[in-house]
Amino acid sequence: MIQKIAFQGELGAYSHEACVEARPDLEPLPCSTFEAVIEAVRSGEAALAMLPVENTTYGRVADIHRLLPDSGLHIVDEAFVRVRIALMGNSGTSLDDIKLVRAHLVLIPQCRGFLESHGIHGEASADSAGAAAELAAHPEAGVGVLASEMAARTYGLDVLARDIEDQDTNTTRFLIMSPEANMSPRGDTHMITSFVFRVRNIPAALYKAMGGFATNGINMTKLESYMVDGEFTATQFYADIAGHPEDPAVKRAMEELAFFTSEIKVLGTYPAAFPRD
Numbered sequence: 001m002i003q004k005i006a007f008q009g010e011l012g013a014y015s016h017e018a019c020v021e022a023r024p025d026l027e028p029l030p031c032s033t034f035e036a037v038i039e040a041v042r043s044g045e046a047a048l049a050m051l052p053v054e055n056t057t058y059g060r061v062a063d064i065h066r067l068l069p070d071s072g073l074h075i076v077d078e079a080f081v082r083v084r085i086a087l088m089g090n091s092g093t094s095l096d097d098i099k100l101v102r103a104h105l106v107l108i109p110q111c112r113g114f115l116e117s118h119g120i121h122g123e124a125s126a127d128s129a130g131a132a133a134e135l136a137a138h139p140e141a142g143v144g145v146l147a148s149e150m151a152a153r154t155y156g157l158d159v160l161a162r163d164i165e166d167q168d169t170n171t172t173r174f175l176i177m178s179p180e181a182n183m184s185p186r187g188d189t190h191m192i193t194s195f196v197f198r199v200r201n202i203p204a205a206l207y208k209a210m211g212g213f214a215t216n217g218i219n220m221t222k223l224e225s226y227m228v229d230g231e232f233t234a235t236q237f238y239a240d241i242a243g244h245p246e247d248p249a250v251k252r253a254m255e256e257l258a259f260f261t262s263e264i265k266v267l268g269t270y271p272a273a274f275p276r277d
Helices: 014-022 034-042 064-070 108-117 128-137 149-155 205-215 248-259
Strands: 004-008 027-031 048-055 074-082 086-089 100-104 121-125 143-147 158-161 171-178 191-199 220-228 231-242 261-271
Touching: 004 014, 004 034, 014 027, 014 048, 014 074, 014 149, 014 171, 027 034, 034 048, 034 064, 034 171, 048 064, 064 191, 064 220, 064 231, 064 261, 086 128, 086 149, 100 108, 100 128, 108 121, 121 128, 128 143, 128 149, 143 149, 149 158, 171 261, 191 205, 205 220, 205 248, 248 261
Parallel strands: 004 027, 004 048, 074 261, 100 121, 100 143
Antiparallel strands: 048 171, 074 171, 086 143, 086 158, 191 231, 191 261, 220 231
16 A cells, blocks of 8 residues: 655645655645644554645744644654746636636735736635636636646646746745654754754743853754743744754753753754755
8 A cells, every 4th residue: 555645735736746756655645734634644544744834935834833842743854845836727728818816825926026017916715726626627717826837737727837936946845744753863964853942931041041052063043933822921932953862962952951941842853955054
């Protein structure tokens, strides 16, 4: 039996593209929500989960950092997908015919220059790949969709224009998660360790907690804070650092962090997808 990798969205979504690129040997399993993705792995329906965590244009993906600590899953890898946006329509439609395009809310502003130059109006949809599936099932004159070329292939739509995003650097970072942790050093680049923590309610606790990473020469590539339990006083931090927990310098830094925190949870250790020096 072919194992599956779960992702949020419809077939043809950028998360689907990430699954195909990163784990071509697994069968993609579309899920309606991030919670459903996690549950698919917990229940054994899928072997892995593909979850987006941040985008170079729009920052972190809502809800993901809230879900990760209690998911029961472990980060075992990361993947990056360049968000290339295509305009697609029903067979026989030309670019000049398109007056309206539908797409997820975040895609439309990324193509503003192209849309304005062609006199095309954007209309927000819950899901870009879902909009492609809907257009294929119910053709509409003068209507197109902004989505990945994979969505066009999946639903039999014609690509009328490709790579129409205003910026050619838009990239989404994904985390690949498993029920089992893989702590072994691996890959051709350095390791990344991701963890969440809460600092103690004492003056300058965060400053002091971070000091151990500086004095031990540990590169912290990401640090974000967010509220938990609906309280402004309960702040949790998400961090990525370069290194493995068994590295002597990382071990010293984590020991110092523990002195100033009330909780630390390592989410996973995995090879960096590319050098970040």
